Amino acid sequence: MRAATVNRNTAETKIAVAVDLDGTGSYRVATGIGFLDHMLEQLSRHSLIDLDVSVEGDLHIDQHHTTxxxxxxxxxxxxxxxGDRRGIMRYGTAYAPMDEALTRAAVDVSGRPFLVWKLAFTQEKLGEWDAELVEHWFHSFAQTAGLTLHIENLYGRNNHHLVESAFKAVARALRQAVEIDPRKADSVPSTKGVL
Structure with missing residues (x-):
């Protein structure tokens, strides 16, 4: 099974996470930030990665640590x-339209964390979530997942649609990238032999 749990406890947050890469897109998410919950639900549903996330954060200070x-x-x-990333497709790309907005995502499960972010907002808040924290969420996710991640909004006006199309595009690209390649399920997809 390609599943894992992580518990992260600091003076700022207490977090329990469980993922199953071969899931059905079922989720249970509670971060204390409604818009972030909504986006993580989209990430799970459209990647087919089962996601269980429970966060107790210092939201009385701000949303940065929780995000x-x-x-x-x-x-x-x-x-x-x-694990050792054996057998995965490694690369994934997706476009996700949401009404007037269209976002493109490309991911390489390379083990080399990097984020290219081309998305701008015209408002400071998405629900109660600080808009500037959306990029920071993807940056932090790419760091520990070991992803080279490119996210580019091609057009759109509604800030909610921009963010949701980004999460959905990343989800679909990630789904492709972590799928097992039936032609090379026994090897690591790199000429180096490791990722």
Whole structure:
């Protein structure tokens, strides 16, 4: 089974995460930030990665620690579930339209964390979530999951649609990338032999 759990406990957050890469997209998410919960539900549903996330964060200060630490824990769980990354497709790309918005995502499960972010907002909040934290969530997730991740909004106006199309595009690209390649299920997809 390609599944893993992570518990992350600091003075700022207490987090429990479970993922199953070969799931059905079922989820149970409670971060204390409604819009982030909604986005993580989209990530799970459209990647088919089962996701169980429970966060107790210092939201009385702000949303930064909850956002960052949830991403770090989810990314770490994904990386653990991937193991040596043997047999995966490794690359994935997807376009996700949402009404007037269209976002493209490309992922390489390379073990080399990197984020290219081309998405701008015209408002400071998404629900109660600080818009500037969306990029930080993806950056933190890419770091611990070991992903090279490119996210580019091609067009759109509605900030909710921009973010949701980004999460859905990443989910679909990630789904492709972590799938087992039936032609090479016994090897690591790299000429180096490791990822």
């Amino acid at each position: 960052e630490d949830s991403a770090l824990a989810i990314g770490e769980a994904v990386s653990k579930a991937l």
